[in-house]
Amino acid sequence: MGVWELLLVGLVMLLGLCGVLLPGAPGSWLVWAAVLWWALKDPRPVAWWVLVGATVALLLSQVVRWALPPRRLRAGGATPRMAVYAGVGALLGFVLLPVLGAVPGFLGGVYLCERLRLGRAGEARAALRTAMRAGGWSVLTELFACLLITGAWLGAVLWA
Known part of the structure; x- marks a missing residue:
């Protein structure tokens, strides 16, 4: 796989990571699709191992997300900022x-966002708790899985 193709795969992964933070965007699936694209083009066995690991990580993150409360971030005061x-x-x-x-x-x-917005440490901690209860743990679970996958991909690419 050439440098330009690797850059495109990385760009799709970056878009997927950003998509995790947007409600309704298929961020984790973009990250997985980028790994699939890379694995289909790269003949090395490590590419397939990364794809299998990515699939398992995403499935586990989906199971954890289903066990967590549903995302109601807007109701909890979450903003795009x-x-x-x-x-x-x-x-x-x-x-x-x-x-x-x-x-x-x-x-x-x-x-930090809430501290800058509200100005007081106590209010920022309370807003953090509210945001995490409103679905922040769900977002964090999905983002963490996507970061793991991206890190594994980057490690496999740089290792070769």
Whole structure:
């Protein structure tokens, strides 16, 4: 697979990661489709192992999401700005503390957004709890699975 094709696969994954944060967008399926596209074009066995791992991770994240309360983020006060802060926080956390840093990064992003909006620490913590109860855990679960898949893909591409 050429460099341009790898860049396109990466771009589709990036769009999928952004799609996780948008209600109704098929973000996780875009990430999976990008891995499928890459696995079909790459003859190495590691590509197929990444595809199998991506499939298992997405199925597990869907099972966990079904067990969590439904997404009612708008009712909980979530805004598109909060989604951006949460997504950037999760991505930075994932990079700074590989894999596990996505969770505190996501929570930190939501807290920072609410702190800037409300101005007080106590109110920001209460808003964070409300947002997470309103469906933030569902978003975090899906985003974490997609970040894991993207990280596995990136590792396989750079390893070769």
